Amino acid sequence: MATAAESTFYVAVRVAEGVRQVAKTAAFATFAAAGFAAANLATYIASLQAADNAYVTSVNSAANTLAAAGYTIPNAGTPNPGNCVPAPATFMPTCSVIGNGTATMGGIA
Numbered sequence: 001m002a003t004a005a006e007s008t009f010y011v012a013v014r015v016a017e018g019v020r021q022v023a024k025t026a027a028f029a030t031f032a033a034a035g036f037a038a039a040n041l042a043t044y045i046a047s048l049q050a051a052d053n054a055y056v057t058s059v060n061s062a063a064n065t066l067a068a069a070g071y072t073i074p075n076a077g078t079p080n081p082g083n084c085v086p087a088p089a090t091f092m093p094t095c096s097v098i099g100n101g102t103a104t105m106g107g108i109a
Helices: 004-033 038-068
Strands: none
Touching: 004 038
16 A cells, blocks of 8 residues: 555656656657658657656656655665666667666555
8 A cells, every 4th residue: 555655656657657648759750741851860769768768857856855754765776776767868779678677666555
């Protein structure tokens, strides 16, 4: 059974993930509308990174708020294996790196 603080945390993570998915969908739609042109790949990747960075910032903020209430998140700390780390914009993805291979932030009841 999750406490009220933990429930607030996972709701914040769920909302952050929803915002990230909407941003990634918009970036993909824009890239697709441009005909998947190679000239637009860097912009597409930068958009994905921005979405991931906003997500990580939101999750870290929620975790810090939870920590202020006296709770800790498993896998917390620096570096945090539970957070995704976007690749630099100059990185060209291959099938081997699609997805971010993140660990979980810990069990949520």
